[in-house]
Amino acid sequence: xxxxxxxxxxxxxxxxxxxxxxxxxxxxxxxxxxxxxxxxxxxxxxxxxxxxxxxxxxxxxxxxxxxxxxxxxxxxxxxxxxxxxxxxxxxxxxxxxxxxxxxxxxxxxxxxxxxxxxxxxxxxxxxxxxxxxxxxxxxxxxxxxxxxxxxxxxxxxxxxxxxxxxxxxxxxxxxxxxxxxxxxxxxxxxxxxxxxxxxxxxxxxxxxxxxxxxxxxxxxxxxxxxxxxxxxxxxxxxxxxxxxxxxxxxxxxxxxxx
Numbered sequence: 001x002x003x004x005x006x007x008x009x010x011x012x013x014x015x016x017x018x019x020x021x022x023x024x025x026x027x028x029x030x031x032x033x034x035x036x037x038x039x040x041x042x043x044x045x046x047x048x049x050x051x052x053x054x055x056x057x058x059x060x061x062x063x064x065x066x067x068x069x070x071x072x073x074x075x076x077x078x079x080x081x082x083x084x085x086x087x088x089x090x091x092x093x094x095x096x097x098x099x100x101x102x103x104x105x106x107x108x109x110x111x112x113x114x115x116x117x118x119x120x121x122x123x124x125x126x127x128x129x130x131x132x133x134x135x136x137x138x139x140x141x142x143x144x145x146x147x148x149x150x151x152x153x154x155x156x157x158x159x160x161x162x163x164x165x166x167x168x169x170x171x172x173x174x175x176x177x178x179x180x181x182x183x184x185x186x187x188x189x190x191x192x193x194x195x196x197x198x199x200x201x202x203x204x205x206x207x208x209x210x211x212x213x214x215x216x217x218x219x220x221x222x223x224x225x226x227x228x229x230x231x232x233x234x235x236x237x238x239x240x241x242x243x244x245x246x247x248x249x250x251x252x253x254x255x256x257x258x
Contacts, residue, residue: 018055018079019114024231025222028208030058033114035238036142036187036252037062040111043138043254047108050132052097052125053115057083057090063111064089073097097125102132109133111140114250117161126177133257139179141253143170145186147246167245170253179255185240186248192237196229204230 019029037059044067051060054072060083064070072090074080075097084092095101098121110129119125129139144150146164150157156164165173167184174181189197193204200207208230212220222230240252 019058020056021058024227025220027231028204028233031233031235032187032238032250033059033142034062035235035240036113036250038235039185039187039240039252040140040142040254041066043140044109044111048106049109049111050100050102050107051111051113052100052129053112053118054083054090054092055079055114057087057092059111059113060090060092061087067109071102073100098128100128100132104131105134105137107132107134108137109140110137113140113142114144116141117143117156117164120162122163122173123177126173126179130178130257135257137257138182139174139253139255139257141170141174141251141255142187143251145246145248145251148249165251167248167251170251174253174255178258180258181253182256183242183252183254184245185242185252186245187238187240187250187252188244188248190237190239193233196233199229200226 019033020026021030041063044063047067049063049067049070051063051070051072054060054074056079057072060070060072064087070090071093072083073093073095074083075094077094080092080094083090093101097119110133116122116125133139143165146166146169150164156162167186171181171184196204207226211222211226215221245251
């Protein structure tokens with residue numbers, strides 16, 4: 001039997017925190033995350049890569065097209081099994097990010113996309129990344145920008161997040177862990193998505209949240225036009241650059257182990 005993207009999403013139990021490809025209602029978030037992967041993909045070329053917190057696995061699958069080897073790690077048993085089944089070019093492992101099951105100085109790259117904001121011990125995780133990376137190896141991190149994701153509060157509104165970071169906080173956290181920050185950029189809406197912002201009263205994000213938060217769980221009723229517009233968003237609808245970091249939606253960092 002052929003498994004459709006929607007079937008795969010259902011088996012993984014959508015919480016809003018695990019982005020899944022092939023689901024129209026999820027497409028804005030999927031493409032936004034995909035844009036970050038694409039921006040950082042060159043750092044994975046011909047490398048031995050560990051994705052720490054791989055979720056559904058689409059990112060690890062993308063990295064595997066360019067890297068020499070990819071190990072995808074997730075604490076969720078169901079997610080790890082799904083990755084092993086869905087992405088044959090990826091070696092999937094179930095493990096806790098607090099103790100990476102990798103020997104010292106074994107990796108060229110650790111990728112940690114939209115995960116560090118979920119961790120209780122961010123400094124401990126970064127210490128583990130420093131342990132498993134070879135000298136000159138890189139840690140790739142993406143995370144929501146606290147200044148735009150939860151403005152005017154140090155307490156995340158998202159119940160799945162433990163600590164969100166501003167650009168300066170992410171920079172300091174990486175440097176305190178002994179890394180050299182090679183790049184710190186932000187992800188923004190590009191022209192195509194900004195057109196949708198204008199079409200929907202200033203924010204395509206708010207338009208989506210109004211549907212989801214205004215509905216009973218599992219019973220969101222999407223206006224046909226909005227759903228079509230969301231489903232049509234592509235990764236190139238977002239831009240990544242180093243200007244105006246405080247106004248960015250997500251932060252992207254490349255940190256080097258000395």
